Amino acid sequence: MSRVYNFSAGPAVLPEEVLKTAADEMLDYKGSGMSVMEMSHRGKVYDALIKEAEQDLRELVGIPDDYAVLFLQGGASTQFAMVPMNLMKNGKAAYIITGQWAKKAWQEGKKYGDAVAVASSADRTFAYIPDCSDLDIPEDADYVYICENNTIYGTVYHELPNTKGHLLVSDMSSCFLSRPIDVTKYGLIFAGAQKNVGPAGVTIVIIRKDLIRDDLPESVPTMLKYKTHADAGSMYNTPPCYNIYMCGLVFKWLKKNGGLEAMEKKNQAKAAKFYAYLDSSKMFKGTVDAKDRSLMNAPFVTGNAELDAEFVKKAEAAGLVSLKGHRTVGGMRASIYNAMPEEGVDALIEFMKKFEEEHGA
Amino acid sequence: MSRVYNFSAGPAVLPEEVLKTAADEMLDYKGSGMSVMEMSHRGKVYDALIKEAEQDLRELVGIPDDYAVLFLQGGASTQFAMVPMNLMKNGKAAYIITGQWAKKAWQEGKKYGDAVAVASSADRTFAYIPDCSDLDIPEDADYVYICENNTIYGTVYHELPNTKGHLLVSDMSSCFLSRPIDVTKYGLIFAGAQKNVGPAGVTIVIIRKDLIRDDLPESVPTMLKYKTHADAGSMYNTPPCYNIYMCGLVFKWLKKNGGLEAMEKKNQAKAAKFYAYLDSSKMFKGTVDAKDRSLMNAPFVTGNAELDAEFVKKAEAAGLVSLKGHRTVGGMRASIYNAMPEEGVDALIEFMKKFEEEHGA
Numbered sequence: 011m012s013r014v015y016n017f018s019a020g021p022a023v024l025p026e027e028v029l030k031t032a033a034d035e036m037l038d039y040k041g042s043g044m045s046v047m048e049m050s051h052r053g054k055v056y057d058a059l060i061k062e063a064e065q066d067l068r069e070l071v072g073i074p075d076d077y078a079v080l081f082l083q084g085g086a087s088t089q090f091a092m093v094p095m096n097l098m099k100n101g102k103a104a105y106i107i108t109g110q111w112a113k114k115a116w117q118e119g120k121k122y123g124d125a126v127a128v129a130s131s132a133d134r135t136f137a138y139i140p141d142c143s144d145l146d147i148p149e150d151a152d153y154v155y156i157c158e159n160n161t162i163y164g165t166v167y168h169e170l171p172n173t174k175g176h177l178l179v180s181d182m183s184s185c186f187l188s189r190p191i192d193v194t195k196y197g198l199i200f201a202g203a204q205k206n207v208g209p210a211g212v213t214i215v216i217i218r219k220d221l222i223r224d225d226l227p228e229s230v231p232t233m234l235k236y237k238t239h240a241d242a243g244s245m246y247n248t249p250p251c252y253n254i255y256m257c258g259l260v261f262k263w264l265k266k267n268g269g270l271e272a273m274e275k276k277n278q279a280k281a282a283k284f285y286a287y288l289d290s291s292k293m294f295k296g297t298v299d300a301k302d303r304s305l306m307n308a309p310f311v312t313g314n315a316e317l318d319a320e321f322v323k324k325a326e327a328a329g330l331v332s333l334k335g336h337r338t339v340g341g342m343r344a345s346i347y348n349a350m351p352e353e354g355v356d357a358l359i360e361f362m363k364k365f366e367e368e369h370g371a
Numbered sequence: 372m373s374r375v376y377n378f379s380a381g382p383a384v385l386p387e388e389v390l391k392t393a394a395d396e397m398l399d400y401k402g403s404g405m406s407v408m409e410m411s412h413r414g415k416v417y418d419a420l421i422k423e424a425e426q427d428l429r430e431l432v433g434i435p436d437d438y439a440v441l442f443l444q445g446g447a448s449t450q451f452a453m454v455p456m457n458l459m460k461n462g463k464a465a466y467i468i469t470g471q472w473a474k475k476a477w478q479e480g481k482k483y484g485d486a487v488a489v490a491s492s493a494d495r496t497f498a499y500i501p502d503c504s505d506l507d508i509p510e511d512a513d514y515v516y517i518c519e520n521n522t523i524y525g526t527v528y529h530e531l532p533n534t535k536g537h538l539l540v541s542d543m544s545s546c547f548l549s550r551p552i553d554v555t556k557y558g559l560i561f562a563g564a565q566k567n568v569g570p571a572g573v574t575i576v577i578i579r580k581d582l583i584r585d586d587l588p589e590s591v592p593t594m595l596k597y598k599t600h601a602d603a604g605s606m607y608n609t610p611p612c613y614n615i616y617m618c619g620l621v622f623k624w625l626k627k628n629g630g631l632e633a634m635e636k637k638n639q640a641k642a643a644k645f646y647a648y649l650d651s652s653k654m655f656k657g658t659v660d661a662k663d664r665s666l667m668n669a670p671f672v673t674g675n676a677e678l679d680a681e682f683v684k685k686a687e688a689a690g691l692v693s694l695k696g697h698r699t700v701g702g703m704r705a706s707i708y709n710a711m712p713e714e715g716v717d718a719l720i721e722f723m724k725k726f727e728e729e730h731g732a
Binding site: 012013014016018019020021022023024026029030032033034036037038042043044045047048049050051053083084085086087088090091095118121122202204208209210211212228229231232233234246247248249250251252253256329331332 | 373374375377379380381382383384385387390391393394395397398399403404405406408409410411412414444445446447448449451452456479482483563565569570571572573589590592593594595607608609610611612613614617690692693
C-alpha cells in the first residue's frame, strides 16, 4: 500500500492514524462485537460515543455551556436554508459575498426574507476579503453572514467583520478546527465535516441556545428546525453514526497533538513555507491578495492553461494528487488541511521547483 | 475478536464480508493511495464508484430508466417533508397509518396540505395492516402514502393497497432489498440505508422522473427539491461519500449471493423458522396478527415485563444483542435483516428454548 499526498479541497486527507484506528475497529468496536456502523444509536455504546465526541469538541474549541452542539445531515447547503428559516425574526439579514458559497447562501436566504449583500469581492473574482470595518448593515438585520474561509478562492477573514452589534453567522466549513476561535463572537457557526473534521455526511452546528426558537412558522420542516435536533441531542432520528464516530476520532487526534493552538502553529508554518516559495517563484503565482490568504487553500497559476494541465498531470503521477484548481479560478489549488503533514508541503514545493527548472523558468 | 449476533432494528448488522473489505480498503481504495473518505467527490475514482453503485442497484431491483435513483441525506424523516413539498399539486394526499413512522409522515404532510388518514391500525397498537382493498381515497389526492414494513410493530404489507389509480409512495426503510419489488407500482420509494443497505446517513430515493417538478413554490428549500439532486446525479453538494461506498459494497454482496430472489428465500426461511418456534412456545408470544407478520422485524413478549428484562439481559450476555423491544410495544424484538445469518436465528431459538425450560414453562 502506498499513500499519496492528497491536496483535495474536500473531501480531504484524514490523519493516517485515525484511518488505521477505524480499520482496526471496523468489525469490533471496543469489544462490542459490532462495527460502529451496525449498532443501535439508542444503545449504551453509541450513546457514550456521541456524548464523548461532543465533549471532546467542546474542550477543543472552548464551546461555552450556553451554546448547543449539533451533528446534522445535509451539508452546508442545507444550512443555507436553515439559517434564515430559523434566525430571521425581522425577515432581514446582511450577507458578505466572498465567493460562490457565500453567494449561494445569500440566494437561499432571499427565499425567506430580505437578504441584503452589504459587501462583495465579486469584482475581482473573489480574490480578496472586502473591508468590513464599517459596513452599511440594516439596523433591523437579524444577522450578518460570512463564509469565513473561501475554499475555492483561497481567502480567509483574518479579522472578523464589525457587525455593529448584530449576530454573526459563520460558515467555517474549510477552516473549522484549523485554529482557535472565540465562540462567543458568533451566534451560529456551522461546518461541513469533509475538510478538517471527518468524512462527508455530517455537518457540525454550534448555536447560541437563546437562538433556538420554538415559535417558528408551521411551514418550516421539522428536520430543518434547530430545536428538533437540540431537544433530542442530535438524535431526533438516526444520526449519521459512523461519520460522527470518525469526527470523534479526529477530535481525539487533535487533543493528543496539542489542540487547536498547536494545529494553528503547524498550519501557519506549512502555509508560510508554501507562500514564501510561491512568492519567490518565477513560474507560479498566487491568485489572491497576500493579506487575505487562507492557511488552508492555496490557489496558484502559471498563467498558461496548458502548462497548468501538464503540471497537474505530472504531479499526480508523482503522488501529489487533486491539485487541479476549481473551474472558476483555473490553475491549481493546494489544500493543506490539518491532516496534511509538513512533508507533503515540502514534497509539493520540491516538485514545483523541479517543474520550474525543467521548464526553464 | 468475537462478533455477536446483532438483532438491532437499525442501524443493523452488515455482512461481515463487506466490513472486511471496508477495513482492507480503508487506507488505500484500489490503489488510489486514499481512503474513499478522503477523495474528492468530483474526481474520476469517486465518480466511477457512485455510478457503479447506482447501476448495481438498478440491476438488483430492476429499476426502469424512467425512474431516477437519488442518494440523499437527512433520513426518512426528511422525506416526510420532501414527499408532500414535491408531490402535492392539489394539496391533498391519503395516508395509511400503520405505526409511528407513518403517523409522523402524516403529521409532517399536514404542514403542506390536506393530508387525510384513510386507514389506521392504531386501535390495536398497530398490530395489523388494515384492509386496504377499498379505501375512501379523495379523488384529487396527489398520492397514497404507506410505510411498507413497520419496524417497531413488526408488520408488513404482503399486498399493496388498492390506490384506485393514485400514485403510491412507500417508505421501504426496513424492507428495501429484502425481496424483489415491482418498481412500476410505485411513484416514489424511499429507504433509510441503516437496515438492509448500509450505514446510517444516506437515504435512497427512487422516483418516477415525470414526478420531478421544476415549478415548485419559491419557499421550498433548494436542498429539499428532488430536482436539485436529480439534475446533479446526487452531487449537487458533497454527498455522504463513504456511506454510499458502503451501500455499493452491500449491492455487490447481494449480487454475488443471488440477488433479491435468493435473499427473499433466505429471509422467508429464517422468518418461518422463527415464527414456527414462536407459535409453538408456551412462554413467548408474537404481538401481531400472523397474516401481517414482517420478515424483518419480529416482536415478541412473555407477558411478564420482569421476565422480558431478564431475557434481554441474559441473551446479551450470551452474545445475542439488541433484542429489547421498542418502548411502545415492550418485550423483545428480533430484527433479522439480510445480513443476519440463519445461524443467528438458530442461536436465538436455541437460547429461547433453553430460557423457557429453565423457567419451567
